[in-house]
Amino acid sequence: xxxxxxxxxxxxxxxxxxxxxxxxxxxxxxxxxxxxxxxxxxxxxxxxxxxxxxxxxxxxxxxxxxxxxxxxxxxxxxxxxxxxxxxxxxxxxxxxxxxxxxxxxxxxxxxxxxxxxxxxxxxxxxxxxxxxxxxxxxxxxxxxxxxxxxxxxxxxxxxxxxxxxxxxxxxxxxxxxxxxxxxxxxxxxxxxxxxxxxxxxxxxxxxxxxxxxxxxxxxxxxxxxxxxxxxxxxxxxxxxxxxxxxxxxxxxxxxxxxxxxxxxxxxxxxxxxxxxxxxxxxxxxxxxxxxxxxxxxxxxxxxxxxxxxxxxxxxxxxxxxxxxxxxxxxxxxxxxxxxxxxxxxxxxxxxxxxxxxxxxxxxxxxxxxxxxxxxxxxxxxxxxxxxxxxxxxxxxxxxxxxxxxxxxxxxxxxxxxxxxxxxxxxxxxxxxxxxx
Amino acid sequence: xxxxxxxxxxxxxxxxxxxxxxxxxxxxxxxxxxxxxxxxxxxxxxxxxxxxxxxxxxxxxxxxxxxxxxxxxxxxxxxxxxxxxxxxxxxxxxxxxxxxxxxxxxxxxxxxxxxxxxxxxxxxxxxxxxxxxxxxxxxxxxxxxxxxxxxxxxxxxxxxxxxxxxxxxxxxxxxxxxxxxxxxxxxxxxxxxxxxxxxxxxxxxxxxxxxxxxxxxxxxxxxxxxxxxxxxxxxxxxxxxxxxxxxxxxxxxxxxxxxxxxxxxxxxxxxxxxxxxxxxxxxxxxxxxxxxxxxxxxxxxxxxxxxxxxxxxxxxxxxxxxxxxxxxxxxxxxxxxxxxxxxxxxxxxxxxxxxxxxxxxxxxxxxxxxxxxxxxxxxxxxxxxxxxxxxxxxxxxxxxxxxxxxxxxxxxxxxxxxxxxxxxxxxxxxxxxxxx
Numbered sequence: 001x002x003x004x005x006x007x008x009x010x011x012x013x014x015x016x017x018x019x020x021x022x023x024x025x026x027x028x029x030x031x032x033x034x035x036x037x038x039x040x041x042x043x044x045x046x047x048x049x050x051x052x053x054x055x056x057x058x059x060x061x062x063x064x065x066x067x068x069x070x071x072x073x074x075x076x077x078x079x080x081x082x083x084x085x086x087x088x089x090x091x092x093x094x095x096x097x098x099x100x101x102x103x104x105x106x107x108x109x110x111x112x113x114x115x116x117x118x119x120x121x122x123x124x125x126x127x128x129x130x131x132x133x134x135x136x137x138x139x140x141x142x143x144x145x146x147x148x149x150x151x152x153x154x155x156x157x158x159x160x161x162x163x164x165x166x167x168x169x170x171x172x173x174x175x176x177x178x179x180x181x182x183x184x185x186x187x188x189x190x191x192x193x194x195x196x197x198x199x200x201x202x203x204x205x206x207x208x209x210x211x212x213x214x215x216x217x218x219x220x221x222x223x224x225x226x227x228x229x230x231x232x233x234x235x236x237x238x239x240x241x242x243x244x245x246x247x248x249x250x251x252x253x254x255x256x257x258x259x260x261x262x263x264x265x266x267x268x269x270x271x272x273x274x275x276x277x278x279x280x281x282x283x284x285x286x287x288x289x290x291x292x293x294x295x296x297x298x299x300x301x302x303x304x305x306x307x308x309x310x311x312x313x314x315x316x317x318x319x320x321x322x323x324x325x326x327x328x329x330x331x332x333x334x335x336x337x338x339x340x341x342x343x344x345x346x347x348x349x350x351x352x353x354x355x356x357x358x359x360x361x362x363x364x365x366x367x368x369x370x371x372x373x374x375x376x377x378x379x380x381x382x383x384x385x386x387x388x389x390x391x392x393x394x395x396x397x398x399x400x401x402x403x404x405x406x407x408x409x410x411x412x413x414x415x416x417x418x419x420x421x422x423x424x425x426x427x428x429x430x431x432x433x434x435x436x
Numbered sequence: 437x438x439x440x441x442x443x444x445x446x447x448x449x450x451x452x453x454x455x456x457x458x459x460x461x462x463x464x465x466x467x468x469x470x471x472x473x474x475x476x477x478x479x480x481x482x483x484x485x486x487x488x489x490x491x492x493x494x495x496x497x498x499x500x501x502x503x504x505x506x507x508x509x510x511x512x513x514x515x516x517x518x519x520x521x522x523x524x525x526x527x528x529x530x531x532x533x534x535x536x537x538x539x540x541x542x543x544x545x546x547x548x549x550x551x552x553x554x555x556x557x558x559x560x561x562x563x564x565x566x567x568x569x570x571x572x573x574x575x576x577x578x579x580x581x582x583x584x585x586x587x588x589x590x591x592x593x594x595x596x597x598x599x600x601x602x603x604x605x606x607x608x609x610x611x612x613x614x615x616x617x618x619x620x621x622x623x624x625x626x627x628x629x630x631x632x633x634x635x636x637x638x639x640x641x642x643x644x645x646x647x648x649x650x651x652x653x654x655x656x657x658x659x660x661x662x663x664x665x666x667x668x669x670x671x672x673x674x675x676x677x678x679x680x681x682x683x684x685x686x687x688x689x690x691x692x693x694x695x696x697x698x699x700x701x702x703x704x705x706x707x708x709x710x711x712x713x714x715x716x717x718x719x720x721x722x723x724x725x726x727x728x729x730x731x732x733x734x735x736x737x738x739x740x741x742x743x744x745x746x747x748x749x750x751x752x753x754x755x756x757x758x759x760x761x762x763x764x765x766x767x768x769x770x771x772x773x774x775x776x777x778x779x780x781x782x783x784x785x786x787x788x789x790x791x792x793x794x795x796x797x798x799x800x801x802x803x804x805x806x807x808x809x810x811x812x813x814x815x816x817x818x819x820x821x822x823x824x825x826x827x828x829x830x831x832x833x834x835x836x837x838x839x840x841x842x843x844x845x846x847x848x849x850x851x852x853x854x855x856x857x858x859x860x861x862x863x864x865x866x867x868x869x870x871x872x
Contacts, residue, residue: 152580
């Protein structure tokens with residue numbers, strides 16, 4: 001066990017002084033003694049780098065040495081660990097990360113896109129150099145779920161990992177639920193309040209959640225990170241009417257990222273789903289994140305907390321730094337890269353699930369018969385169906401149904417049969433129902 | 437990083453072959469390859485000890501060497517770690533644990549009572565010998581919350597730690613909620629179903645939860661374990677009528693273990709509390725456990741899962757073994773024992789809280805005036821009050837109220853003023869309301 005009085009401090013370089021970088025400096029200042037006691041040694045920032053040296057960041061960084069060339073931090077003599085908070089899957093963040101590990105220094109990053117795209121390469125380099133590589137903050141903000149899967153559930157073969165990994169989408173969906181407002185006006189409100197970015201594409205299209213899911217899946221299933229094969233559907237098509245219908249049926253709508261490994265394949269999907277109100281993920285409101293891991297011995301575990309924000313993200317980053325100070329340097333993905341299984345993408349067509357289907361159609365005779373005939377011909381069994389009265393200025397009618405459990409391919413076939421029908425006013429929406 | 441192909445296996449002795457011991461053997465058999473990949477080496481049971489060698493435990497243990505004298509496991513040459521699953525705060529479990537650490541071997545235990553009473557002594561010995569001491573399974577079954585607080589929230593000063601730590605009580609309270617049945621019949625049902633022991637005292641009096649809380653508080657606040665100063669109230673006095681009243685007011689009743697550290701003192705309490713239905717702990721049903729940790733940077737984190745059972749407990753035990761195999765040997769209580777603060781017990785008299793008060797009184801004139809006068813004289817401000825109509829065969833009337841936030845001492849004073857009143861048919865019940 002390290003003795004705090006005798007060990008030299010862990011020397012840290014920070015690349016990127018946005019809100020998270022400033023938060024890390026504030027955290028290290030605020031909790032300094034506590035951290036030294038837990039880490040067994042001090043944690044000292046020695047150097048920083050960012051685009052603009054003069055910008056006011058609310059923390060004093062003049063006491064640290066400044067580096068204009070970020071990548072040069074990797075070769076500083078007085079740096080043990082580089083903290084990469086620049087962002088972006090490639091470019092300067094990746095160059096700095098490669099240089100850091102190549103020099104045998106530790107790397108801590110909050111960069112989900114970079115780990116989703118280049119995590120295996122970086123982990124290989126870290127393993128070759130015996131250098132720590134940690135990325136707790138890349139997934140689910142302040143929730144220690146990377147550690148939870150890497151170490152907490154390490155005795156288990158997981159049957160599935162799923163959860164709410166994008167705070168922006170969860171904020172929008174739970175606000176739509178609370179207010180009855182439609183997607184676009186809720187997104188605008190979220191942007192005004194800082195819960196959504198000016199360009200919200202990565203969030204609302206599910207790409208951010210897919211980055212995080214691919215990282216959790218790799219750790220949880222001992223599989224190679226495979227971001228390219230995450231199938232992703234965003235929340236743009238979810239209407240206020242869908243949320244109202246779901247509510248009437250006993251469900252809420254959440255963007256669910258889910259992964260499982262079966263028969264040598266890995267299924268990874270991000271989709272808006274109906275979640276029963278008594279499921280542990282249903283009461284997750286606002287920008288909160290939550291992850292469920294189901295192990296073959298642990299049973300169902302839930303990890304929940306703030307999915308973003310400078311404080312929670314700094315908390316995750318500094319927990320990684322403390323682990324490194326304690327010399328707890330395990331394999332970044334829980335097992336060495338060459339032992340991670342190269343699982344191929346799963347074909348889910350035969351998977352059984354219940355689904356919510358919503359059609360928006362012209363209000364004219366025969367439309368319901370057309371839809372139900374397609375269901376019959378595709379062998380989709382309907383559990384309940386609601387046709388919503390007119391009232392829509394466009395003469396549009398909404399037909400919503402919940403299916404019995406059946407193969408995903410049957411629903412796809414039904415939609416195919418209805419494809420091109422001139423009664424449709426918008427593409428149909430299919431939302432799977434998350435099993436309880 | 438250890439290379440699984442070259443490192444010798446971690447050799448484990450198991451003391452105690454009850455359901456958890458058998459579960460550990462089954463887990464190590466079932467997930468053998470996965471565990472070796474994550475641990476970087478094999479985990480091999482080499483020796484076992486239990487009271488009766490011939491008893492059928494559903495797993496084959498004849499392949500391991502047998503030791504009649506449990507304590508002798510500590511001196512086996514082919515043992516690196518002893519797994520103590522005997523139970524009991526003192527006696528054979530403690531003797532074995534002391535001998536194990538004294539010999540420099542690692543110790544993994546699921547024994548909450550022993551860690552609550554002797555954890556500091558054992559941790560001192562472990563630190564002196566550089567031997568690992570781990571006890572994830574001692575708190576909240578399969579939920580990795582010891583690791584969560586020791587490492588996941590390590591960057592934070594925690595403001596509080598609280599949760600549902602006893603599955604038996606949570607099963608009973610949530611069953612009473614679901615069925616409307618009273619305490620004693622629900623306890624009997626729980627005993628029939630195996631959710632409560634034949635002698636349920638440790639569970640229903642809150643002692644089991646207090647053991648666990650004292651361990652979490654030590655880790656979370658960097659304080660010395662202080663089980664003796666956990667103030668404990670059990671659930672025996674909670675009636676079906678209280679649960680019904682709480683429901684009408686928008687609350688459920690849960691046995692809450694809570695700790696905080698303020699001004700150099702540690703407050704540790706286990707009490708049945710009213711929990712608002714939109715609080716993350718309200719939807720925790722049955723034998724599930726859940727822990728909330730609030731950090732000064734992380735914000736509120738929730739860890740939830742199975743609080744007991746052979747599978748979840750084995751999952752926690754083997755996660756500790758994998759950590760040891762990875763040579764991740766931090767301080768058992770997150771910082772060295774001599775750095776843990778010797779916090780004195782807190783005086784909570786001045787703490788502000790809302791409370792639910794229930795009086796059972798004879799149905800005669802003037803009783804309500806007597807109660808409300810005592811409230812006035814003690815300066816307790818009443819938010820709402822319900823007097824339940826007669827209907828009780830004993831001529832008993834129930835008066836339930838919720839107070840505004842006020843000092844705990846005021847409620848205590850009001851009860852004192854009413855003490856000895858001959859209108860009372862049973863002692864009054866005070867349930868604090870958990871802040872949201």
